[in-house]
Amino acid sequence: MKRWWHRYFRTPGELEAMGVVGINMRNARFVLPNNPRRLYDLVDNKIRTKLLAERQGISVPETFGVVRSPKEIRRLDRILGERDSFVVKPARGSGGKGILVISGRDEDRYIKPSGSVVSPDEVRFHLQNIIAGLFSLGGKRDVALIEDRVKPAKVMTELSFQGAPDVRVVIFRGYPVMAMLRASTRESDGRSNLHQGALGIGVDIATGRTVHAIHHGRPVTVHPDLKVPLIGVQLPEWDRILEIAVTCQQMTGLGYLGVDMMIDEERGPIMIEVNARPGLAIQLANGVGLLKRLVPTDARARQIPDEELREKIRFSRNTFAARMQEV
Structure with missing residues (x-):
């Protein structure tokens, strides 16, 4: 048996x-x-992959901004503007690590698909972690992509x-x-x-x-x-x-x-x-x-x-x- x-x-x-x-x-x-x-x-570099795909006529998510240093994190408000939804991801991340998805906005706070709330400071902290290489292959310093969220x-x-x-x-x-x-x-x-x-x-x-x-x-x-x-x-x-x-x-x-x-x-x-x-x-x-x-x-x-x-x-x-x- x-x-x-x-x-x-x-x-x-x-x-x-x-x-x-x-x-x-x-x-x-x-x-x-x-x-x-x-x-x-x-x-391994999502920026290079997107450029290759665009040359082949393949649709990719629109890039709102690329954050390469802690200093550039200060531009976050300008990059996002009044956008209600977006995705933050490491350029060299793997296995879905480090991806932050925002699906809505409640005044000055952001809302994840699960309904949990994220403050602007938490988004900036997440960007700092990406740049520091917390989610990248080999733990090397990275850059962060801020993209349009796909409407499935x-x-x-x-x-x-x-x-x-x-x-x-x-x-x-x-x-x-x-x-x-x-x-x-x-x-x-x-x-x-x-x-x-x-x-x-x-x-x-x-x-x-x-x-x-x-x-x-x-x-x-x-x-x-x-x-x-x-x-x-x-x-x-x-x-x-x-x-x-x-x-x-x-x-x-x-x-x-x-x-x-x-x-x-x-x-x-x-x-x-x-x-x-x-x-x-x-x-x-x-x-x-x-x-x-x-x-x-x-x-x-x-x-x-x-x-x-x-x-x-x-x-x-x-x-x-x-x-x-x-x-």
């Missing part, structure tokens, strides 16, 4: 049979051979508690191999960070329809706070999302990457950032091990080294259509 924990805890042999990729395998087999170190700064499409907000969900697409050698939606919960305080209690929702590469979901690593079918179904939801403009993801691979030259996007109510898909070391929870969100998709993709790329963008997308949609496998 299988014990209750068997569904959630697997032996190394079981994980290997299911094609689950761990950190060591990801780094040694996929990241290091395909991502030259000289290209990392193109994605209604179908997206219906799946997320007081926060704007984002879509991540993992690309390998120019082919989309796996995708997920990250949606916030009351527990995650409006953030889309899975480690803080957000939901990971697997998305079918072929159709853009949600097929599987997890909360703290365990399968769920409804949102824990909103009580809405999480499975069978069609994401809008899926063709464009895949096109942006593959274009981001071409513009950076990285062979293995994750592309994060949000879907704006008016502008459609907007590229938020590119990650040269995308996390592995996307496998749980989809109920499928990445190795089952990376191996056939590698074989295809070797067979047809110069395949066109649209053909790469066609191959992935035909090959990786969801079959509801569960990890």
Whole structure:
């Protein structure tokens, strides 16, 4: 008889049979051979990434200001003006650390998506922490970006508690191999960070329809706070999302990457950032091990080294259509 924990805890042999990729395998087999170190700064620096994307005709959030030193923090009131919503983020942050989202204003105070209140002094203190490198890769000094807050499409907000969900697409050698939606919960305080209690929702590469979901690593079918179904939801403009993801691979030259996007109510898909070391929870969100998709993709790329963008997308949609496998 299988014990209750068997569904959630697997032996190394079981994980290997299911094609689950761990950190060591990801780094040694996929990241290091395909991502030259000289290209990392193109994605580790969000300012450079946004410039590259704009040259490719990809929509990105408008930048209100860049704060590079403690002295420039004094310009905050001038940068923000009368804006009711904005996002503050480190240029070299990772894993969603250091991102402050403001969704409203109450006189001289700012309101986060969770409803908690932030004073102007707290925003300035947050900017100081970003510049000091508290959230940056390696703890090095950083600069802060102040951006427009995306106004997410209604179908997206219906799946997320007081926060704007984002879509991540993992690309390998120019082919989309796996995708997920990250949606916030009351527990995650409006953030889309899975480690803080957000939901990971697997998305079918072929159709853009949600097929599987997890909360703290365990399968769920409804949102824990909103009580809405999480499975069978069609994401809008899926063709464009895949096109942006593959274009981001071409513009950076990285062979293995994750592309994060949000879907704006008016502008459609907007590229938020590119990650040269995308996390592995996307496998749980989809109920499928990445190795089952990376191996056939590698074989295809070797067979047809110069395949066109649209053909790469066609191959992935035909090959990786969801079959509801569960990890």
